[in-house]
Amino acid sequence: MAPKSLEKSKIRILLLEGVHPSAVETLRMAGYENVEQHQKALAPEELRQAISDAHFVGIRSRTQLSEEVFDAARKLIAVGCFCIGTNQVDLGAATRRGIAVFNAPFSNTRSVAELVIAEAILLLRGVAAKNAAAHRGEWQKSAVDAYEIRGKRLGIIGYGNIGMQLGVIAESMGMQVQFYDVISKLPLGNARQLPSLEQLLAQSDIVSLHVPETRGTRNMIAAPQLAQMPRGSILINASRGTVVDIDALAQALRDGHLGGAGIDVFPVEPRSNADEFQSPLREFDNTFLTPHIGGSTVEAQANIGMEVAEKLVRYSDNGTTTSSVNFPEVALPEHEGCHRLLHIHHNVPGIMSAINQTFSENNVNVSAQFLQTNEAVGYVVIDVDAEYSDVALEKLANIDGTIRSRVLF
Ligand SMILES: NC(=O)c1ccc[n+]([C@@H]2O[C@H](COP(=O)([O-])OP(=O)(O)OC[C@H]3O[C@@H](n4cnc5c(N)ncnc54)[C@H](O)[C@@H]3O)[C@@H](O)[C@H]2O)c1
Numbered sequence: 001m002a003p004k005s006l007e008k009s010k011i012r013i014l015l016l017e018g019v020h021p022s023a024v025e026t027l028r029m030a031g032y033e034n035v036e037q038h039q040k041a042l043a044p045e046e047l048r049q050a051i052s053d054a055h056f057v058g059i060r061s062r063t064q065l066s067e068e069v070f071d072a073a074r075k076l077i078a079v080g081c082f083c084i085g086t087n088q089v090d091l092g093a094a095t096r097r098g099i100a101v102f103n104a105p106f107s108n109t110r111s112v113a114e115l116v117i118a119e120a121i122l123l124l125r126g127v128a129a130k131n132a133a134a135h136r137g138e139w140q141k142s143a144v145d146a147y148e149i150r151g152k153r154l155g156i157i158g159y160g161n162i163g164m165q166l167g168v169i170a171e172s173m174g175m176q177v178q179f180y181d182v183i184s185k186l187p188l189g190n191a192r193q194l195p196s197l198e199q200l201l202a203q204s205d206i207v208s209l210h211v212p213e214t215r216g217t218r219n220m221i222a223a224p225q226l227a228q229m230p231r232g233s234i235l236i237n238a239s240r241g242t243v244v245d246i247d248a249l250a251q252a253l254r255d256g257h258l259g260g261a262g263i264d265v266f267p268v269e270p271r272s273n274a275d276e277f278q279s280p281l282r283e284f285d286n287t288f289l290t291p292h293i294g295g296s297t298v299e300a301q302a303n304i305g306m307e308v309a310e311k312l313v314r315y316s317d318n319g320t321t322t323s324s325v326n327f328p329e330v331a332l333p334e335h336e337g338c339h340r341l342l343h344i345h346h347n348v349p350g351i352m353s354a355i356n357q358t359f360s361e362n363n364v365n366v367s368a369q370f371l372q373t374n375e376a377v378g379y380v381v382i383d384v385d386a387e388y389s390d391v392a393l394e395k396l397a398n399i400d401g402t403i404r405s406r407v408l409f
């Protein structure tokens with residue numbers, strides 16, 4: 001028997017890692033009351049247990065949703081990443097199971113850019129080291145190696161949402177902004193795109209990283225790249241910990257080649273605030289080491305809570321996938337007066353004709369149809385008269401290439 005539209009009270013939502021209360025409020029306002037919240041990431045076994053009967057899960061950057069975890073998540077319909085990065089989710093595994101993944105691509109960008117600007121100012125003034133010394137009772141009043149940021153060259157690696165915003169703020173403070181990106185990007189203000197990473201590194205006083213975690217960005221800043229940076233320059237990384245070779249950075253600081261660093265993300269981060277933070281960078285006074293808080297402001301978290309919860313609600317209520325990171329994007333109208341069938345299938349030829357043929361053979365009256373595909377999956381949404389939805393859903397579920405189907409009413 002084909003599955004029925006679930007009552008909202010039966011839709012179980014699991015929120016991990018202290019997702020902001022604005023998410024719960026947004027879900028409740030939309031009628032979703034069955035929400036289980038955890039302030040921390042769960043250990044792997046606990047996670048598999050907790051996710052086993054969840055229809056939606058909300059995570060931040062710490063929870064790893066691997067193939068194994070998805071295997072345990074038998075009822076999962078969608079994942080909400082209440083953050084920007086989605087590298088913690090095996091997107092291929094989610095897609096193969098017909099699980100949509102959403103994130104919040106904009107809500108914490110300003111918070112990251114502000115932190116980077118603050119660190120750039122304080123590192124160029126030598127404040128990190130002078131502050132650490134003062135805490136030990138040392139008085140280091142001196143103008144040696146203390147600079148304004150005005151007129152200095154800021155090199156941004158990854159000119160996306162955060163990189164662009166950072167560039168605009170930095171330019172308003174008098175910095176010369178240049179960037180390197182794998183894609184040609186329209187520069188904002190007077191920013192300049194440089195053709196190679198080497199050029200950017202060699203020509204910047206401060207380098208700030210804003211790339212995602214991918215195979216191509218792994219250790220993109222290692223010993224050879226650090227050597228290309230001018231003596232006394234500053235490195236800031238608030239992107240992902242895998243992007244910088246931390247041992248090579250420690251060596252560059254030890255040698256005095258770099259003037260300082262601001263590092264917010266680490267190759268290995270403590271699982272919780274109760275665990276010790278271990279890093280070869282702890283010995284250096286001229287570094288800011290922050291616990292992955294680039295996006296951790298009250299404003300950002302509240303906005304992210306609302307933004308991602310709204311996306312989950314829209315997907316659950318009417319099938320809209322706008323801004324999904326792994327699903328074809330379909331923005332759908334209301335479906336009052338009819339039943340809506342959602343069909344997620346492998347993107348292979350013949351599926352649409354099979355659907356249309358079986359509907360026509362069974363006299364299913366279709367009032368609207370929406371289709372979008374990406375290279376992996378097709379997503380077709382079909383509005384039918386209520387009396388046909390049982391038979392239509394059953395037929396849909398049996399079409400070759402079907403990953404998943406459900407009905408909304
Ligand atoms: N520290 C934090 O708390 C925090 C907060 C938010 C985001 N982040 C991280 O910052 C990253 C960037 O965020 P965003 O919103 O600007 O992302 P974005 O997708 O808008 O921009 C990323 C940019 O990097 C470019 N890029 C990708 N690979 C590259 C490469 N090998 N070399 C040069 N450029 C490359 C892309 O073309 C794109 O322009 C996120 O993926 C996330 O991992 C961290």
Ligand SMILES: O=C(O)[C@H](O)COP(=O)(O)O
Nearest residue numbers: 060061062083084085295
């Ligand atoms: O990807 C992000 O948005 C950041 O890394 C923030 O992650 P967090 O929500 O775990 O702080």
